[in-house]
Amino acid sequence: MSMEGVAMATAEAGTRGRPVTAGLTLFAVLAVAAFVGALAIGPFTIAPGRVFAVLWDWITGAQPAGSLRERIVVLDVRLPRAIVGALAGSGMAVAGALMQGVFRNPLADPSLVGVAPGAALAAVAFVVFGAPLLALLPPPLQVVGLPLAAFAGGLVTTLVIARLAEHDGRTSVATLLFAGLALGALASAGTGVMVFLASEQQTRDFLFWTLGSLGGATWMKAALAAPFVLGLLAIAAGLARGLDALALGEAEAFHAGVSVERLKRTAVVAVAAGVGAAVAATGVVGFVGLVVPHLARLVIGPSHRALVPASALLGAAVLLGADILARMIAAPAELPLGVVTALVGAPFFLWLLLKRRAFVG
Amino acid sequence: MLFRPQKAIHACRVAARLAVLGAVVAVLVGITSLAPRGAAAQPQGAAQPRVVAIGGAVTEILFALGLGDRVVAVDQTSRYPAAARRLPDVGYARALSPEGVLSVGPTLILAMEGAGPPSTMEVLKQASVPVVVIPDGHDREAVLRKIAAVAKAVGAEEKGRALAAEVSDDFAALDAMVKALPERPRAVFVLSASGGAAVVGGSDTSADAILKLAGLTNAMAQIKGFKPALDEAAMSAEPEAVVVMRGGGQVLDAATVFALPAFAGTPAARDERLVALPGSYLLGFGPRTPRAARDLAAALHPGAKLPELPARPWSAEPDQ
Numbered sequence: 001m002s003m004e005g006v007a008m009a010t011a012e013a014g015t016r017g018r019p020v021t022a023g024l025t026l027f028a029v030l031a032v033a034a035f036v037g038a039l040a041i042g043p044f045t046i047a048p049g050r051v052f053a054v055l056w057d058w059i060t061g062a063q064p065a066g067s068l069r070e071r072i073v074v075l076d077v078r079l080p081r082a083i084v085g086a087l088a089g090s091g092m093a094v095a096g097a098l099m100q101g102v103f104r105n106p107l108a109d110p111s112l113v114g115v116a117p118g119a120a121l122a123a124v125a126f127v128v129f130g131a132p133l134l135a136l137l138p139p140p141l142q143v144v145g146l147p148l149a150a151f152a153g154g155l156v157t158t159l160v161i162a163r164l165a166e167h168d169g170r171t172s173v174a175t176l177l178f179a180g181l182a183l184g185a186l187a188s189a190g191t192g193v194m195v196f197l198a199s200e201q202q203t204r205d206f207l208f209w210t211l212g213s214l215g216g217a218t219w220m221k222a223a224l225a226a227p228f229v230l231g232l233l234a235i236a237a238g239l240a241r242g243l244d245a246l247a248l249g250e251a252e253a254f255h256a257g258v259s260v261e262r263l264k265r266t267a268v269v270a271v272a273a274g275v276g277a278a279v280a281a282t283g284v285v286g287f288v289g290l291v292v293p294h295l296a297r298l299v300i301g302p303s304h305r306a307l308v309p310a311s312a313l314l315g316a317a318v319l320l321g322a323d324i325l326a327r328m329i330a331a332p333a334e335l336p337l338g339v340v341t342a343l344v345g346a347p348f349f350l351w352l353l354l355k356r357r358a359f360v361g
Numbered sequence: 362m363l364f365r366p367q368k369a370i371h372a373c374r375v376a377a378r379l380a381v382l383g384a385v386v387a388v389l390v391g392i393t394s395l396a397p398r399g400a401a402a403q404p405q406g407a408a409q410p411r412v413v414a415i416g417g418a419v420t421e422i423l424f425a426l427g428l429g430d431r432v433v434a435v436d437q438t439s440r441y442p443a444a445a446r447r448l449p450d451v452g453y454a455r456a457l458s459p460e461g462v463l464s465v466g467p468t469l470i471l472a473m474e475g476a477g478p479p480s481t482m483e484v485l486k487q488a489s490v491p492v493v494v495i496p497d498g499h500d501r502e503a504v505l506r507k508i509a510a511v512a513k514a515v516g517a518e519e520k521g522r523a524l525a526a527e528v529s530d531d532f533a534a535l536d537a538m539v540k541a542l543p544e545r546p547r548a549v550f551v552l553s554a555s556g557g558a559a560v561v562g563g564s565d566t567s568a569d570a571i572l573k574l575a576g577l578t579n580a581m582a583q584i585k586g587f588k589p590a591l592d593e594a595a596m597s598a599e600p601e602a603v604v605v606m607r608g609g610g611q612v613l614d615a616a617t618v619f620a621l622p623a624f625a626g627t628p629a630a631r632d633e634r635l636v637a638l639p640g641s642y643l644l645g646f647g648p649r650t651p652r653a654a655r656d657l658a659a660a661l662h663p664g665a666k667l668p669e670l671p672a673r674p675w676s677a678e679p680d681q
Binding site: 042043044045068069072073076077078196199200201204205208213215216217218327330331332333334 | 489
């Protein structure tokens with residue numbers, strides 16, 4: 001997107017009321033449909049009516065309907081899975097929108113500030129060396145040992161990158177970018193060392209983690225991820241106005257009364273925590289953070305005030321839709337979720353690129 | 362500010378396209394979910410237990426016990442007998458989907474040690490599907506232990522003892538043969554050779570165990586686990602033979618293996634001595650392990666004449 005394009009579109013945002021409302025409504029409908037689909041569809045055959053009977057009785061606390069297995073599939077497998085999926089999808093998409101706004105670069109995504117490589121390094125280190133650590137944790141936390149490690153790894157890496165990019169109280173976006181690149185490469189090297197030390201089985205465990213899955217979604221994971229992702233969404237909504245001003249340039253934003261430094265720092269920390277939590281819960285699911293904001297912009301335009309909620313809704317819809325495919329295609333086995341999102345996301349991104357070339361030349 | 366009808370129209374058009382796309386996806390997914398699935402999820406009251414077998418050896422033992430008809434789903438590594446390959450596949454044993462496993466309506470899950478993830482096992486426990494973990498291992502005792510554990514879990518102890526006796530006899534016959542062999546040739550197990558580097562089986566692996574059973578010396582025993590071997594280390598180990606897996610998409614042939622720099626100038630490359638056996642047969646450590654070790658020994662002790670082990674009904678079917 002050329003800078004003039006952004007500026008024009010931003011200035012215009014106020015007049016685009018109808019498409020924005022229509023777009024947001026559409027995305028909300030898609031998100032709700034995907035959530036309902038995630039609850040109703042799965043390899044375990046339950047009539048959708050019974051799914052909702054089970055849910056209704058659970059909500060009202062009535063004598064539970066359905067067999068034990070039906071209740072477990074709906075309440076302990078599909079429901080936490082759909083919640084984690086919605087959280088992760090909206091978190092990644094909003095983080096992508098934030099990063100694209102802060103870096104003023106359409107190719108930016110959360111991995112630029114090192115969340116994914118840092119989380120991956122911590123995850124593989126945990127797979128290889130975590131067994132003794134795991135024994136120290138109380139049993140309910142043992143299941144989430146790897147997610148906790150991944151979260152910490154992503155957060156620490158990003159904070160180090162942000163610290164490196166700060167000089168005299170100013171964060172240079174270029175330094176942030178290069179520090180992210182360098183630290184990402186360093187984390188990947190560490191991951192390589194771990195993979196070398198790992199046994200065949202540990203390597204496969206890690207490989208599956210990097211392909212992403214909602215398969216391990218539990219209520220515990222949903223509860224752990226929720227505050228960070230919801231925090232990210234709230235902060236992103238709060239930064240939207242500032243990001244719209246920033247689209248015109250740092251100096252322009254400063255003169256418009258935006259505290260650019262604070263905006264950048266807040267965005268990076270919120271993204272690190274939110275995406276770290278999402279990645280911890282699902283493993284690495286590519287392309288959602290990069291593609292969803294673009295898809296949303298196509299419909300509702302570039303203003304961040306609309307883009308943030310649109311990305312959240314569409315991100316949840318896309319991830320839940322991809323997860324339905326991941327569960328159904330190879331049933332009773334499960335396709336890695338990251339494979340589905342990349343298979344759909346990469347060609348779409350390419351199409352977007354070629355289409356834009358037709359405009360810009 | 363001007364109202365720009367083209368932009369609004371464009372946005373509406375995009376929105377319409379997206380809506381159509383979403384509807385198509387929803388319909389497709391709906392159809393998939395409505396399609397009748399053979400394995401209905403109503404196990405309660407069924408007289409026959411419905412077993413999900415996780416691990417090649419577990420599946421083989423169940424079929425060898427004559428209980429193949431109780432197996433309703435298997436994992437990726439269950440490749441023998443052919444009837445097992447036709448069953449629904451729940452995927453990789455360490456990344457099982459809770460709903461996928463429940464969808465085949467199991468009343469019992471027999472899983473090799475290490476199956477997971479823990480969150481899936483937790484869900485299965487809550488759904489009151491008993492999960493019996495079968496201890497893994499790579500020697501005679503471990504194989505007999507697996508047979509006993511599987512037989513006990515399905516309440517077929519009698520048949521289990523009979524199978525264990527047969528397998529134990531096979532091991533005894535194998536040991537007698539191998540003891541009489543004058544030499545212990547040096548062999549390397551090559552797991553894969555992508556990118557020009559050979560990933561070999563070091564000590565503490567199933568590959569190491571089968572080489573020993575077959576009266577061979579693991580030339581790569583100084584490495585631990587399955588690791589890429591340094592070309593020079595592989596060369597200086599002077600292997601006389603290379604052992605690889607066949608089947609399951611493996612395409613390691615003599616030409617590929619001996620073109621690797623790691624084996625340049627080794628006796629194995631000079632004599633082009635390479636043995637390929639089906640993966641689950643070679644490394645599965647199920648009831649057919651003594652046979653796999655005999656086949657390996659017969660192939661790599663060219664001077665010796667090794668008799669076939671007695672034919673068993675559960676090993677009659679050719680592998681893949």
